Amino acid sequence: MLKPVQIKDKVLEVPIIQGGMGIGVSLSGLASAVLQEGGMGVISAAMPGFDEPDFETDPLAANVRVLKKEIQKARTIKRGLLGVNVMVASRNYGTYVKAAIEAGADCILSGAGLPLELPKYCDGKVLMAPIVSSGKACRLLCRAWDKHYQTLPDFMVIEGQKAGGHLGFKKKELEENTFPSLEQILKDVLTELVYFEEKYKRKIPVFVAGGIFTHEDIQSFIQLGASGVQMATRFIATKECDAHENFKKMILKAKKEDIVYVKSPAGFPGRAIRNEFVQTVEAQPNRSISHCLGCILSCTPASTPYCISRALINAVKGDTQNGLFFCGTSAARINEIIDVHTLMESLKGRME
Numbered sequence: 274m275l276k277p278v279q280i281k282d283k284v285l286e287v288p289i290i291q292g293g294m295g296i297g298v299s300l301s302g303l304a305s306a307v308l309q310e311g312g313m314g315v316i317s318a319a320m321p322g323f324d325e326p327d328f329e330t331d332p333l334a335a336n337v338r339v340l341k342k343e344i345q346k347a348r349t350i351k352r353g354l355l356g357v358n359v360m361v362a363s364r365n366y367g368t369y370v371k372a373a374i375e376a377g378a379d380c381i382l383s384g385a386g387l388p389l390e391l392p393k394y395c396d397g398k399v400l401m402a403p404i405v406s407s408g409k410a411c412r413l414l415c416r417a418w419d420k421h422y423q424t425l426p427d428f429m430v431i432e433g434q435k436a437g438g439h440l441g442f443k444k445k446e447l448e449e450n451t452f453p454s455l456e457q458i459l460k461d462v463l464t465e466l467v468y469f470e471e472k473y474k475r476k477i478p479v480f481v482a483g484g485i486f487t488h489e490d491i492q493s494f495i496q497l498g499a500s501g502v503q504m505a506t507r508f509i510a511t512k513e514c515d516a517h518e519n520f521k522k523m524i525l526k527a528k529k530e531d532i533v534y535v536k537s538p539a540g541f542p543g544r545a546i547r548n549e550f551v552q553t554v555e556a557q558p559n560r561s562i563s564h565c566l567g568c569i570l571s572c573t574p575a576s577t578p579y580c581i582s583r584a585l586i587n588a589v590k591g592d593t594q595n596g597l598f599f600c601g602t603s604a605a606r607i608n609e610i611i612d613v614h615t616l617m618e619s620l621k622g623r624m625e
Contacts, residue, residue: 275491275621278478278500280400281427283379285354286311288501289491289620290430290480291508293358293382294438294599295319296582297589298509298516301346306513306613308353315356315382316343318369320568323586332566333365337372344376354379356402360439361386362540364568370394382430385439385541387414392422400427404482406434406441407453408461415469425469428478430503431458435484437506437601439541440534455483456497463498486603488622504620506601512612517591521610523548523598529605535597538577546598550587554579 278285291307293299295317304314321343322328322335340357347355357373359366362385370381371394383391384404391401403426405411411429418424433455434440453461459481466477478500485491485502494502508514510524527546535551537543545551568582581597588596 274623275488275495275501278428279476280354280380280478281475283354283400285313285501286352287617287621288480288495289313289617290356290382290482290501290503291315292436292482292503292505293317293319293356294505294509294516295321295358295360296323296585297321298514298520299358299505300515301343302513302515303508303511303613304343304347304355305350306511307508307617308347308350308355310614310617311353312617313354313356313380314347314350315358316340316347316378318357318359318373319363320566320582320586323582323589329566332568333368337368340369340372341376344373344378348377354400356380356382356400358382358384360384361388362439367394374398380427384430384432384441387417389414389417392418392424397424402426402428402430404430404432404441405462406432407458408465410441411462412465415465419469419472425473425475426477428480428500429462429466430480430482431455431462432503433458433481433483435602436482437544437604438599439537439543441541455481456494459494459497459499484602486606488620491620492622506603507607507616508613509600509604510607510610511616512610516589519591519593520588520596520598523593524600524604524607525610527600527604527607529602532600532602532604536578538579538581543599544601546600546604548596548598549594550579550584550597 278288290313293315307314322339325335328335357378359369380400382402434452480501481494481499482503533547535543535545566582584597
């Protein structure tokens with residue numbers, strides 16, 4: 274059995290975080306189902322308003338409106354904790370964080386860059402969780418928060434190289450297989466946190482992500498000092514996932530050799546399923562974008578490899594040829610679509 278985790282003044286009944294997946298893959302449908310099981314359901318703040326009539330003309334207004342609506346829908350579930358994932362690389366980062374807090378989120382999880390200014394927007398109103406990929410990143414962030422805001426993360430998420438979507442590693446590290454294991458990163462992060470935990474006299478729970486698949490995987494990392502895990506890809510192949518059925522079928526069909534690294538306009542390598550879209554990007558690495566939605570700080574429309582928002586929107590709508598289907602390495606092990614209750618019971622160790 275998995276034990277509850279105390280996170281500041283809140284308790285996560287089941288130490289499983291459903292990773293935030295944009296665009297539109299993890300909204301209130303998936304998050305609510307995870308909350309109902311006692312875990313942490315997470316809504317992605319990455320362009321949730323993609324289906325709104327004013328999205329093309331005023332994407333920020335559409336995104337904020339839908340983000341708040343999705344949070345409020347999930348908030349009707351009184352069990353579990355509700356998180357919102359906001360990428361540091363997003364334009365209007367602070368606006369999305371504030372909108373999530375106003376709508377009633379329990380916590381903000383933030384990666385795709387170091388969320389050095391997150392406390393400025395949260396003002397102690399929600400739990401704060403940076404997503405890091407190394408002990409060094411953990412140390413830099415904790416030092417910055419300690420110095421500038423006299424605070425620390427309420428919990429941390431470590432994403433290893435087996436995770437899906439944007440990865441916190443250099444492309445060369447991934448290609449040459451020189452990155453540390455998730456077990457080693459966990460050890461490094463736990464070591465870095467000792468000083469800060471002693472200074473503030475409180476525990477900072479650490480959750481690990483990337484390639485976690487079974488109850489035994491979860492238990493093994495808990496034995497190494499983790500408080501729990503974050504899982505995203507496994508939740509795509511669930512009935513409650515907000516993505517189109519074609520997205521889920523792409524996960525079911527993906528073999529190990531189909532899951533590749535892609536170049537992202539966000540400035541990070543990403544992991545996705547190699548389909549016609551990815552093959553085209555590989556052949557034509559630089560294409561100008563005529564209508565920019567202003568989603569990513571690092572994107573230059575005139576020279577971007579592609580519009581990541583449109584590619585991810587195509588995916589969530591089920592366009593298997595023109596969509597970008599982010600996933601982790603565990604996609605190759607998934608062979609059926611099940612409901613969230615069944616998945617969570619399995620992860621808790623209650624089913625064979």
